Amino acid sequence: MARGIVLPDNGRLFEIRFESVGGLGAHAAGQIVASAAVLRMGLNGSHFSSYGSEKKGSVVRSFVRLAAADRAIRTSAPIELPDVVVVFHSGLLAHPATIAGIRAAGTLIYAGNDGEVPEGLCRLPATTKVMRVDAQTIAIEEKSRPNAVLIGTLTAALPFLDRQAMLNTLEDTFAGRHPEAVAANERAFRRGAEEFEIIENIGRIEGDLPRLSSNPLWGYRTAPIGGVLPTPGNTAHNDLHTSRNGWMPVLDADKCIHCGMCDMVCPDLCLVWSTHTDDDGKPTVTLDGIDYQYCKGCMRCVETCSTLAMTREAETPGKANRLRVPLFPELMQATGGKHVT
Template identity: 50%
Template sequence: MPSKTCLPIVDEFGFFEVRLDSIGGLGAHLAGQILGEAAVIKMGLNALHFSSYGSEKKGSPIKSFLRFAAPDRQIRSCSPVERPHLVAVFHDALLKTTGGLDGLRKDGTLIINTRQTLEELKAFGLPGNCRIYFIDALAIAIEEKSRVNTAMMGAVTTASGFLAPDAVLQALSETFAKKHPSAVVPNERTFQRGLEELELVAEPSCDVIEETKEDDMPLRPSPKFGYLTAPIGGCITEAGSSYTRDLSASRSGFLPVLDVEQCVHCGMCDIVCPDLCFVWKQETSASDDALIKFRLEGIDYYYCKGCMRCVDSCPSGALTRQAEEEGFAERHRVVMFPEAKQ
């Protein structure tokens, strides 16, 4: 299909590059796939999409990459997007950990799914030479009974300056019609709201963030080891742990809430929880010193990704699924590791 679409800006290879910075389970891979399909099939552009996963577990960081080019420019590079023109961060908690801003080009575009203000987020080193947009994609997804990724697709479409809303909407509807027909309408509404509710919060000359004179954001640091310098035998020289991993970004707006009065301390929730979020207290029986009992104290929401397996398995109804309100998790969290710096 011949394309009349012009890319607003391209790099030295003729590409407009996008990076979606997300967490497994929020749907960034599917969002990238639909945006790429819309560009190729509906708009006649060339595009390439692929994702890079951590361990295949809900809650692990994921980056999804898109390259767009004019129809007469072939795309033969499948390397990760290191210097994006547009970055979409699927949850503001990712700004702390995943290097989502690495390499963002001067005069580029940054979209963040957040409920916070620019003032609150500027401590994460937001660039002072880009356009920055905020969107509360989680609230939209909860209200429309859909997922964050469709609202983010709407936001990326608007901010890109070249993706046609009708083309993306069509690609999205066709994809959901094949996979989950009942999800078509809620996702169409979510996409529409993503298009419209995106808010421009900063431009290079704005007052809140100091204007950056340098060019692009620094590139992702090189890995410590290459194939020539890796320790012999593949020794792990720095062991990792999920001890410090904040999984709150994986929750899609809901969390389990415990009513201790109804709990029979059976431990079913702990058995099914993939992230060991339940905090127990050891007690000795008043009548028998040798008898040790464990009583459930609460949930450490820092590690909870909102999968709701615990709610489904609780036999007494002590655990219920509730919409997450701002600050609830922090106020009701029972800290598992008081000594950890979180």
Template identity: 40%
Template structure:
């Protein structure tokens, strides 16, 4: 019988995958649990939690393992994970992806940065930080991020057999997507071999932050506004959709733009910034100034619609969106 490296008070080894819709975290969680049950002879369960079922929305996959003598009757979300897999680095901007980790937990991040850099940016006090550039691997192998992340997860969870996982991949994809099996196996193999990790001990005299549930509302019968007033109504003006991008974004070349607005027609969000200016004959026309990347989720529909080479899909580099964004200037109407 396989010996789990760590268990909580209920006897569970718990894994939480933090992702966005479209990266395959839900499927990865199911395949991970199946490989543990079939290959390692453990009890296991996998389930997901998510909001709106659309590409780019936040998704969590929860996996629990335990020995055969321990029944699993707990299907609550994993709050104190031994391993966290972050499928999208930008999630850390808006989601507490490392919430509830122990000082011996492993945090695996899809990133090209070093473990030291991620430790500082994600404010991880202690534990093992592993990095894998899953997006680049997936683009190279023409496959999905989840296969590279699974490979790295199997490297970090040495009680799981990667050969069993390869069989699960062939079984899961073989019937519906036989053409994708080999690229998925290659992506998994590269994730397993290319992951880099570093352990950071807890500094002397420092304690890990106390666990606080993040889903508890700050409003209650004593703190809610009088009459149930909605003081912060829902709107899209303040939303930041950058965490929805999965590695690609549109690049704008103003010199080749003919200002036909086909990009704006197909854009599902408020990305393109226009300004009225006189044309060559002095007539007022709308001219495209650029892209407000705060509202861009990288769907690249604009690139497909563009009749010229003004828009092209490019790999998103660190800081590119901030340095190239053109901000909207909304005319806000207020009443006294």
């Protein structure tokens, strides 16, 4: 066990919040960090996660609190004023809730492609340290997961975290269930600890960010009588692009025979069809493309397509916007088309 670990002297608990979507491994990451701190670094620690719906791609927050061994951790409330926020998908930075409450002296780590600096970063405090790591690409190259990369970057950001203790805990976590992943995770971890970029002069805010205020639009005093939903059909505003793990389906219209098999298996109804009249005056239906706002990248359409018209391609910044065929063009006009990044 590593001894003599000294936490930053902030007079309170040291708090880390992982911001992610289901499927990227944020819960496991929090578990590994807290386990390493408690079992191998002699600290006190606690960890838990909160989830949206069970569906892959919904928001997941994972919370880690650390304290010196002689200081008890007596709260299990969600972390509202974190010292560190780790963002597993750069698309999440479009939502102010992702960075809410971050401290001016804190650190933000986000997974983003080379050169990717999301607009949302300007809402950070000017003094917050910002680190970018291409967790997705490293994970794909090393046949690992983004969480291993991001834990590596976290150890680089927080020198008091014992790197070897973290690595040993990462290894123990997978040695039993996925022994083949141990070496890959170690490579991903080490690259995460080295291949990050520090983004300078990006935040514009003075002081700590305020915590996210919780003022539900509808509480027991204000809910419409009878539980009526006055805005039905609001799933049209869903945005599942953060569910994709670096890959997207792409349609080659020249190879498509419009058989509809992909539409039968797509769980999110994101394929866009149009009706025409052929030369004989008969109605025909053709596949026009994909609305990537609703596509979570499950690749069922690719696996089902018998003509190879639908293929899996690496997703690069802006590609989904370029190839997107909107399912609801009128909605796109109303929102300025800002759903997919």
